[in-house]
Amino acid sequence: MTDNTMLEVRNIKRDYELPGGLFKPKKIIHAVKGVSFKLERGKTLAIVGESGCGKSTLARMLTFIDEPTGGDLLIDNKKVDTRPGHLTQDMRQKVQIVFQNPYGSLNPRQKIGDVLGEPLAINTDMSAAERRDRASEMLTKVGLGPEHYNRYPHMFSGGQRQRIAIARALMMNPKLLVLDEPVSALDLSVQAQVLNLLADLQDEFNLTYVFISHDLSVVRYIADEVMVMYFGEAVEYGTREEVFSDPKHDYTRTLFKATPKADIESIRARIAKKKAAAAA
Amino acid sequence: MALLQIDNLTVEFETATGWFRAVDGVSISVEKAEVLAIVGESGSGKSVAMLAVMGLLPWTAKITADRMLFEGRDIQNISPAERRKLIGKDIAMIFQEPVASLNPCFTVGFQIEEVLSIHLGLDAKARRARAIELFSQVGLPNPEERLNHFPHQMSGGQCQRVMIAIAIACNPKLLIADEPTTALDVTIQKQILDLIMALQAKNGMGLIMITHDMGVVAETADRVVVQYKGRKMEEADVLSLFESPKSNYTKALLAALPENATGDRLTTVSAFFDGNPEPAPGVSA
Numbered sequence: 356m357t358d359n360t361m362l363e364v365r366n367i368k369r370d371y372e373l374p375g376g377l378f379k380p381k382k383i384i385h386a387v388k389g390v391s392f393k394l395e396r397g398k399t400l401a402i403v404g405e406s407g408c409g410k411s412t413l414a415r416m417l418t419f420i421d422e423p424t425g426g427d428l429l430i431d432n433k434k435v436d437t438r439p440g441h442l443t444q445d446m447r448q449k450v451q452i453v454f455q456n457p458y459g460s461l462n463p464r465q466k467i468g469d470v471l472g473e474p475l476a477i478n479t480d481m482s483a484a485e486r487r488d489r490a491s492e493m494l495t496k497v498g499l500g501p502e503h504y505n506r507y508p509h510m511f512s513g514g515q516r517q518r519i520a521i522a523r524a525l526m527m528n529p530k531l532l533v534l535d536e537p538v539s540a541l542d543l544s545v546q547a548q549v550l551n552l553l554a555d556l557q558d559e560f561n562l563t564y565v566f567i568s569h570d571l572s573v574v575r576y577i578a579d580e581v582m583v584m585y586f587g588e589a590v591e592y593g594t595r596e597e598v599f600s601d602p603k604h605d606y607t608r609t610l611f612k613a614t615p616k617a618d619i620e621s622i623r624a625r626i627a628k629k630k631a632a633a634a635a
Numbered sequence: 636m637a638l639l640q641i642d643n644l645t646v647e648f649e650t651a652t653g654w655f656r657a658v659d660g661v662s663i664s665v666e667k668a669e670v671l672a673i674v675g676e677s678g679s680g681k682s683v684a685m686l687a688v689m690g691l692l693p694w695t696a697k698i699t700a701d702r703m704l705f706e707g708r709d710i711q712n713i714s715p716a717e718r719r720k721l722i723g724k725d726i727a728m729i730f731q732e733p734v735a736s737l738n739p740c741f742t743v744g745f746q747i748e749e750v751l752s753i754h755l756g757l758d759a760k761a762r763r764a765r766a767i768e769l770f771s772q773v774g775l776p777n778p779e780e781r782l783n784h785f786p787h788q789m790s791g792g793q794c795q796r797v798m799i800a801i802a803i804a805c806n807p808k809l810l811i812a813d814e815p816t817t818a819l820d821v822t823i824q825k826q827i828l829d830l831i832m833a834l835q836a837k838n839g840m841g842l843i844m845i846t847h848d849m850g851v852v853a854e855t856a857d858r859v860v861v862q863y864k865g866r867k868m869e870e871a872d873v874l875s876l877f878e879s880p881k882s883n884y885t886k887a888l889l890a891a892l893p894e895n896a897t898g899d900r901l902t903t904v905s906a907f908f909d910g911n912p913e914p915a916p917g918v919s920a
Contacts, residue, residue: 547901615853
């Protein structure tokens with residue numbers, strides 16, 4: 356059981372310091388106030404919460420972009436030394452991230468082939484021809500073609516760009532993929548394609564996902580476990596069935612109530628209510 | 636008589652490879668106090684059609700229509716001066732990005748009072764009183780204090796409330812909401828939608844809700860128009876659209892909703908049809 360744990364987080368914290376002025380004392384913002392969870396290999400944990408609740412800060416800590424101010428981070432049962440300069444290259448390869456906005460996360464002056472080849476050029480001593488082969492192969496895997504190798508990001512649609520961002524994250528054969536709102540900038544039909552791609556890749560490479568989202572219908576579809584964050588704290592954590600069938604915290608209930616329902620019964624109820632209000 | 640009636644609207648833009656048809660022969664009508672939702676993905680021409688109604692498209696766009704009537708009055712060939720009197724007063728619009736649609740150089744109080752002075756000619760005292768009234772109507776706490784705030788001092792949800800206050804300042808007969816909640820959190824989205832719907836019911840406004848979110852459609856609309864690639868795919872009342880969609884595209888859209896997933900993969904729209912889908916029978920595209 357224990358050797359199947361991909362990621363464990365123990366009481367992780369992140370504080371940001373706002374510098375004070377001459378007459379203003381400095382202020383400390385507790386962005387993440389001690390979050391713990393465990394995630395098995397090949398499973399998906401969804402983190403839900405509104406903007407400013409610390410879910411992206413948590414993602415940044417999991418991917419070593421930000422250094423936690425307290426707590427432990429264990430990947431593959433090994434404690435990660437997150438101090439700058441102490442990270443091993445091996446660790447960096449295991450964890451990769453896909454950002455929310457596919458328009459902002461790709462360099463507009465870099466060809467797609469170079470976007471995908473760059474991680475290999477930095478981290479391995481592969482030859483250019485080898486990198487090219489690997490990049491073309493990865494393009495096919497995410498549903499694009501080798502003919503896209505020499506194109507620039509502006510030649511792609513939003514959904515295609517998100518595929519490229521996912522392909523870039525997969526170049527180093529990571530074990531853990533952190534997805535920071537990967538589908539919230541996409542249309543419904545494109546969203547379905549990207550979610551299917553993620554499910555296919557998870558099956559193929561036995562990937563572990565940390566999926567950050569504010570869309571509960573997506574979470575319900577993709578997650579094995581769900582954590583709800585509110586003001587830097589994990590207010591709810593459990594399997595998908597537990598959280599969706601029996602939410603314990605008030606905030607989770609508010610969240611469920613606020614999510615628009617697209618089923619026929621709720622539309623009927625709404626129309627009946629409106630008719631009653633109009634008659635009165 | 637319909638509040639807004641558009642027949643066979645076509646909008647084209649010139650590109651390097653010829654004219655691109657963003658809206659292709661779409662007809663839309665809205666009755667008084669009716670909520671019409673226009674659904675479609677990006678590039679389906681749903682915003683462009685409404686911008687054409689507002690006269691907000693650049694001069695490079697070629698707009699043709701058989702008829703564009705607001706309360707029986709032609710709005711296609713009216714002079715810019717006439718249009719300015721109408722837009723912002725009888726027809727108002729709320730945009731997607733609340734923070735970007737307010738002017739960062741002026742206080743929100745100035746921006747709402749501008750509307751009141753131009754369209755209603757109120758004096759300074761009456762403007763201020765009305766602005767405070769509007770701000771409390773849209774649920775902004777401390778309305779008097781808020782008037783002196785700049786857009787950057789407020790959150791996205793608060794900015795959207797200011798936008799709504801500006802839009803309803805002159806009691807418009809028609810409100811066009813272009814993805815009013817897309818940039819907001821679910822809990823804030825709920826508050827904003829509730830607010831818009833309450834104002835719509837209270838003032839008896841016609842409302843056009845442009846969105847790509849089927850959930851928002853289900854929660855707000857009386858009638859729905861589904862658009863794809865500039866063409867109208869289907870028009871139906873909200874219940875029959877969800878219960879028995881007629882066009883293949885609508886069926887595909889509903890199947891792509893994660894809550895309608897069967898099995899471990901989602902149905903994608905492209906899995907439903909290849910190439911151009913046919914509009915539902917009975918819909919003149």
